[in-house]
Amino acid sequence: MIRYVLRRLLQLIPVFFGTTFLIYVLVWAVPGDPFSGKCGQAACPPAYIAQMTEKFNLDDNVFVQYFKYLGSLFTGDWGETFNGTSVGELIATSYPITLRLAVVAVVIEAVIGLTAGVLTGLRGKGFLDNLVLVSTTFLISLPVFVTAIVLQLALGSNGLGLIEASVSDNPSVGELIVPGIALGSLSMAYVARLSRTSIAENRRADYVRTAIAKGQPQSRVVGVHLLRNSVIPVLTFLGTDLGALMGGAIVTEGVFNINGLGGLIFRGIQNRESATVVGVVVLLVLVYLLMSLIVDLLYAVLDPRIRYD
Amino acid sequence: MRRSRRLWGPTVVMTSLALVLAACGGGSGSSTGSGGADPDGTVSVYGTEPQNSLVPTNTNELGGTKAVQPMFATLVGFKGADAQPFNLMADSITTTDSKVYDIKIKQGWKFHDGTEVKAHNFIDAWNYGAYAPNGQLNTDFFSNIQGYKDVHPADENAKPATDKMSGLVAKGDYEFQVTLDAPFSVFSIKIGYTAFAPLPDSFFKDPKGYEQHPIGNGPLKFVSRTPNQDIKLTRNDDYKGEDKVKFKNLDIKIYASQETAYQDLLSGRLDFMEALPPSAVAGGKYKADLGDRLVTGHLLGISTIAVPYYVPGYNNLELRKAISMAIDRAQITKTVMNDTYVPADGYISQGIPGARPGVCQFCKFDPAAAKEAFTKSGFKGKLTIASNADGGRKEPLVAACNSIKNTLGVECDFVPATDFGQWRSIVTGKKLTGMGRSDWSADYPSIEDFLNPIYKTGGSSNDSDYSNPAVDAALAKADATADKDAAVKLYQDAEDLIAKDLPSIPVWDEKGVAAKSKNLKSAALDFRRMPDYQSIEVLKK
Numbered sequence: 001m002i003r004y005v006l007r008r009l010l011q012l013i014p015v016f017f018g019t020t021f022l023i024y025v026l027v028w029a030v031p032g033d034p035f036s037g038k039c040g041q042a043a044c045p046p047a048y049i050a051q052m053t054e055k056f057n058l059d060d061n062v063f064v065q066y067f068k069y070l071g072s073l074f075t076g077d078w079g080e081t082f083n084g085t086s087v088g089e090l091i092a093t094s095y096p097i098t099l100r101l102a103v104v105a106v107v108i109e110a111v112i113g114l115t116a117g118v119l120t121g122l123r124g125k126g127f128l129d130n131l132v133l134v135s136t137t138f139l140i141s142l143p144v145f146v147t148a149i150v151l152q153l154a155l156g157s158n159g160l161g162l163i164e165a166s167v168s169d170n171p172s173v174g175e176l177i178v179p180g181i182a183l184g185s186l187s188m189a190y191v192a193r194l195s196r197t198s199i200a201e202n203r204r205a206d207y208v209r210t211a212i213a214k215g216q217p218q219s220r221v222v223g224v225h226l227l228r229n230s231v232i233p234v235l236t237f238l239g240t241d242l243g244a245l246m247g248g249a250i251v252t253e254g255v256f257n258i259n260g261l262g263g264l265i266f267r268g269i270q271n272r273e274s275a276t277v278v279g280v281v282v283l284l285v286l287v288y289l290l291m292s293l294i295v296d297l298l299y300a301v302l303d304p305r306i307r308y309d
Numbered sequence: 310m311r312r313s314r315r316l317w318g319p320t321v322v323m324t325s326l327a328l329v330l331a332a333c334g335g336g337s338g339s340s341t342g343s344g345g346a347d348p349d350g351t352v353s354v355y356g357t358e359p360q361n362s363l364v365p366t367n368t369n370e371l372g373g374t375k376a377v378q379p380m381f382a383t384l385v386g387f388k389g390a391d392a393q394p395f396n397l398m399a400d401s402i403t404t405t406d407s408k409v410y411d412i413k414i415k416q417g418w419k420f421h422d423g424t425e426v427k428a429h430n431f432i433d434a435w436n437y438g439a440y441a442p443n444g445q446l447n448t449d450f451f452s453n454i455q456g457y458k459d460v461h462p463a464d465e466n467a468k469p470a471t472d473k474m475s476g477l478v479a480k481g482d483y484e485f486q487v488t489l490d491a492p493f494s495v496f497s498i499k500i501g502y503t504a505f506a507p508l509p510d511s512f513f514k515d516p517k518g519y520e521q522h523p524i525g526n527g528p529l530k531f532v533s534r535t536p537n538q539d540i541k542l543t544r545n546d547d548y549k550g551e552d553k554v555k556f557k558n559l560d561i562k563i564y565a566s567q568e569t570a571y572q573d574l575l576s577g578r579l580d581f582m583e584a585l586p587p588s589a590v591a592g593g594k595y596k597a598d599l600g601d602r603l604v605t606g607h608l609l610g611i612s613t614i615a616v617p618y619y620v621p622g623y624n625n626l627e628l629r630k631a632i633s634m635a636i637d638r639a640q641i642t643k644t645v646m647n648d649t650y651v652p653a654d655g656y657i658s659q660g661i662p663g664a665r666p667g668v669c670q671f672c673k674f675d676p677a678a679a680k681e682a683f684t685k686s687g688f689k690g691k692l693t694i695a696s697n698a699d700g701g702r703k704e705p706l707v708a709a710c711n712s713i714k715n716t717l718g719v720e721c722d723f724v725p726a727t728d729f730g731q732w733r734s735i736v737t738g739k740k741l742t743g744m745g746r747s748d749w750s751a752d753y754p755s756i757e758d759f760l761n762p763i764y765k766t767g768g769s770s771n772d773s774d775y776s777n778p779a780v781d782a783a784l785a786k787a788d789a790t791a792d793k794d795a796a797v798k799l800y801q802d803a804e805d806l807i808a809k810d811l812p813s814i815p816v817w818d819e820k821g822v823a824a825k826s827k828n829l830k831s832a833a834l835d836f837r838r839m840p841d842y843q844s845i846e847v848l849k850k
Contacts, residue, residue, distance in 0.1 A: 042769040164572075166569050
């Protein structure tokens with residue numbers, strides 16, 4: 001087990017370097033002048049450009065730039081935006097909000113998705129199954145920004161008046177429910193589908209038949225024997241999804257004006273704040289890698305047959 | 310049972326969590342005030358993240374200016390809808406030859422840290438802005454002060470010999486003298502621009518620390534700033550200027566999306582927005598949404614379509630005339646822009662002293678004359694208009710293209726650029742392959758600011774690459790004329806010459822449509838597309 005963890009941790013290193021290098025190159029080495037449009041209708045003064053070029057090492061070739069960036073990253077310096085705000089500070093103030101939002105979204109998708117999946121998986125064809133099938137197809141076909149804007153308009157002051165269009169600076173969990181639904185809706189549909197299939201498959205498995213034959217109560221058969229085995233693919237999905245949600249919040253946070261990591265990337269892209277974009281994406285890569293590691297380790301807890309050595 | 314608890318545990322937690330979450334959702338209240346104004350009220354205005362540090366010499370875009378401008382009082386202020394200049398911090402500004410200006414400042418005015426504003430605060434701030442190694446964005450504004458070249462050599466790599474401009478001389482605590490390179494009659498209006506604000510001594514000791522907590526001398530003082538979230542200002546009760554504010558706190562709320570801000574404005578969570586999102590403008594929806602909360606102003610800006618001289622085939626006066634006369638401006642401003650713009654027929658925004666109607670005689674929709682001129686031009690091929698397509702820029706230009714197509718029977722296409730940055734790099738790189746959008750908004754309300762930067766040979770925003778020695782001479786003559794009225798007349802002469810060449814085609818002039826919430830008793834929009842802070846009054850709750 002420990003050897004497995006170590007091996008996985010070592011594997012993270014090339015993946016980390018590879019992904020961050022790609023991101024850095026994609027963001028900074030795109031053709032075009034990073035200072036065009038920064039100074040309105042007139043071109044930027046050369047002195048300003050010279051100062052910024054030096055600050056962001058833009059005169060070096062992209063490899064040197066990348067290693068200089070990594071160097072400062074390892075000393076804990078995430079760089080600065082064009083307006084002199086520390087990216088590390090920006091991340092520090094915004095990640096708790098995104099984490100809160102992502103957890104709300106995961107809870108929503110796990111609860112609703114799993115319930116729908118288990119119910120339809122157990123009952124098989126029927127009205128409920130069709131209903132879930134149609135509604136999940138509908139959700140999957142909608143892009144997140146459509147869901148988010150429709151929810152905002154329908155529940156906001158122009159519609160039912162249940163929520164405000166924007167979320168306050170330090171939002172409570174209650175305020176994050178609607179954005180959480182928008183963010184989690186797509187994965188919720190996948191979770192429902194995934195658990196439905198997996199339950200329907202395992203329902204006819206030998207061990208379930210044995211458990212019933214032993215005279216176990218229905219709740220125990222479903223809750224322990226059936227669900228435990230069926231939840232593995234769903235858990236894989238949910239685990240990596242937490243990483244995806246932190247990044248996927250870009251659209252949702254932009255729509256609801258939430259000051260989280262997604263909002264940070266949203267504005268970073270809008271204002272061409274390359275330093276912010278790279279910093280946040282690097283952080284998301286780390287979250288993603290760690291989440292998939294944790295999920296892999298959880299397998300063993302759920303299914304003792306899965307061994308790592 | 311131990312095993313089962315392990316699995317059911319999380320599910321139970323999740324379910325109960327969901328129930329708790331559902332219980333705390335939703336619910337909002339709003340109240341409408343009645344009657345009187347509340348001098349201690351708080352006003353929230355729509356904001357965007359400043360692109361640079363909040364130092365006047367380094368701020369020139371709207372997001373930052375919205376915070377910087379009310380924190381500082383410059384020598385000259387502008388009041389009213391037509392932005393009449395008046396002496397704000399200046400006691401008097403005198404010149405005999407438009408070259409040497411003698412400026413006396415009012416005594417007893419203080420910075421927010423309690424130190425008095427003296428003449429050297431202006432000199433130091435201007436020198437700081439001009440000094441090349443400081444890399445300040447607004448450095449160009451100081452370029453006509455004598456000695457600018459010594460602190461800011463034309464060659465990027467050269468080290469400046471000194472950090473003080475010889476044209477700035479203190480003549481005591483409250484008086485200083487500015488000598489310009491060449492006579493420039495509009496200098497006394499130009500110094501009303503925020504970049505010319507004074508800076509306190511503490512700034513020069515610790516610029517980095519100052520950025521964290523800017524200190525100005527204006528009607529509002531800095532409280533706090535959270536990046537991407539808000540900038541908070543509060544009233545400076547010691548302020549001596551006549552542009553005092555009638556509320557206590559200002560909260561500049563930063564939004565990622567204009568649409569969301571607009572929703573907040575309608576529900577009363579945001580008090581002022583200086584522009585409306587395209588979705589509200591479409592179909593004139595804003596008129597029904599806002600009713601008497603609609604605020605209109607007149608922005609000092611103008612939209613033109615530049616016809617670059619460097620594009621083959623476009624250096625053709627008959628063609629430019631034909632295009633200009635083929636655009637149905639009245640129709641487009643009414644139906645496509647839903648009355649947020651008015652047709653333009655000159656090169657100067659209509660709100661400025663010196664603007665005259667009908668300067669551009671080819672700016673009337675005249676299909677017959679347009680067709681005739683087009684035949685005369687002998688132009689073959691396709692016309693294009695390029696612009697960034699975001700922010701509602703695309704629709705009116707597509708309409709203009711269609712109008713040209715229908716009138717002249719020539720192909721016309723809109724060529725989109727993804728965003729403003731890409732668009733500007735096409736224009737400044739002189740890579741246009743056809744016509745291009747060329748919008749201008751003035752930094753200070755003067756006819757001069759609409760001509761020199763855009764139509765002078767080598768001007769900073771001369772997108773058409775236009776060059777006419779007669780125009781250059783006329784502009785130089787106007788610059789050198791000390792008498793203000795006479796100078797305006799000379800600038801008008803230059804404008805007439807430009808109108809004959811049609812280097813760019815004036816199309817529309819933005820009215821400026823803003824919105825206030827039900828919490829505000831009054832609010833106005835100023836010429837810079839900023840909330841006119843002085844006019845804002847909050848209703849008593």
